[in-house]
Amino acid sequence: MELFNILKVTLEEGMMYAVLALGVYITFSILDFPDLSVDGTVPLGAVLTGVMILSGVNPWICCVVSFAAGAVAGSITGLLNVKLKIRPLLCGILVMTALLSINLVIMMAGTDGMSIASFFNGETIFNTAPASVIPQYIGSYQLRAVILLIVLVLLFKIVMDLYLKTKSGLLLRAAGNNQQYVKMLGKDPGMMKILGLAIGNGFAALAGSLIAQQKGSADLQMGTGMVVIGLASVIIGTSLFRKVRFMKDTTKVIIGAVIYKACLSVALALGLPTEYLKLLMAVLFTVALVAGRLMNKKRGAEIAED
Numbered sequence: 237m238e239l240f241n242i243l244k245v246t247l248e249e250g251m252m253y254a255v256l257a258l259g260v261y262i263t264f265s266i267l268d269f270p271d272l273s274v275d276g277t278v279p280l281g282a283v284l285t286g287v288m289i290l291s292g293v294n295p296w297i298c299c300v301v302s303f304a305a306g307a308v309a310g311s312i313t314g315l316l317n318v319k320l321k322i323r324p325l326l327c328g329i330l331v332m333t334a335l336l337s338i339n340l341v342i343m344m345a346g347t348d349g350m351s352i353a354s355f356f357n358g359e360t361i362f363n364t365a366p367a368s369v370i371p372q373y374i375g376s377y378q379l380r381a382v383i384l385l386i387v388l389v390l391l392f393k394i395v396m397d398l399y400l401k402t403k404s405g406l407l408l409r410a411a412g413n414n415q416q417y418v419k420m421l422g423k424d425p426g427m428m429k430i431l432g433l434a435i436g437n438g439f440a441a442l443a444g445s446l447i448a449q450q451k452g453s454a455d456l457q458m459g460t461g462m463v464v465i466g467l468a469s470v471i472i473g474t475s476l477f478r479k480v481r482f483m484k485d486t487t488k489v490i491i492g493a494v495i496y497k498a499c500l501s502v503a504l505a506l507g508l509p510t511e512y513l514k515l516l517m518a519v520l521f522t523v524a525l526v527a528g529r530l531m532n533k534k535r536g537a538e539i540a541e542d
Contacts, residue, residue: 238505244382246501250494251385252446253465257473257493258392258486259439260466263310265474265485267412267432272328272463273313274440276335277306279459281441283339286353286454287346295361299445306441307434309335314430332459339456352455353448360449381450388446392439393486408432440466461517468521469493475528496520 256278263271281302288298309331316327347353361367362381370380399405410418411428418425440462448454473492477483503516 256443257469263436273331276332281444282448302445307438310437318426
């Protein structure tokens with residue numbers, strides 16, 4: 237029973253982290269852009285969702301609005317870098333800082349001055365159509381949320397894979413690897429960078445919306461450490477499955493998010509105090525970074541020998 241509950245929680249939260257990781261994959265792996273604005277766009281999606289659900293807005297529309305709001309925030313990050321020539325790291329910090337105030341204003345305006353938006357009995361994507369066609373219980377276990385999240389993540393992955401095969405997606409890849417090549421094609425690599433940051437932060441805000449709806453509440457602290465979770469998921473997935481050629485990078489990232497969450501779940505199950513959870517997150521991220529670097533060195537040595 238306990239093992240099954242750990243697996244259920246791991247899959248459920250791992251799938252939500254996977255949505256975030258897909259967005260970070262765009263900015264970090266494809267664009268090579270260290271985007272810290274994620275820590276602001278995740279709570280942006282959560283706060284917008286909480287306020288809108290309290291106002292009676294359809295929860296699926298909340299997801300769309302959250303994605304759009306995150307995309308706007310990501311675009312601003314891109315504009316700061318492309319048009320004002322501000323360093324990528326500083327762009328993310330500036331947008332994240334600005335979102336602290338914006339999120340607070342939205343929360344205070346939508347909850348009559350409260351610091352948390354609670355909607356435990358409200359409509360969410362987990363208890364309304366089309367999710368309502370999924371049985372709430374399978375056997376004696378509540379698995380509707382897990383099934384719905386898996387379906388959504390697979391859908392997002394397929395859409396992203398299809399997009400990356402389009403002309404725009406190929407240009408996005410090129411903008412991260414070789415901006416001069418994009419210029420030779422008569423395209424603006426700066427605009428592609430802005431588009432990539434918009435997509436990445438859109439997914440981050442969407443992840444915030446899903447997390448809020450799963451918890452039944454939204455607060456301003458939900459973004460703390462999200463950039464670490466996203467980066468660790470990407471690095472773990474792409475490093476562990478680097479040699480698995482048949483697996484797409486988006487699949488690796490999703491599995492990486494589940495593995496990351498599994499590590500946290502196992503640690504808590506073994507009795508790790510919750511106050512050490514952030515420390516464990518930092519340790520896991522450090523291990524993922526070091527492992528990724530060592531695997532890159534090993535791969536480089538193998539190529540040199542060949």
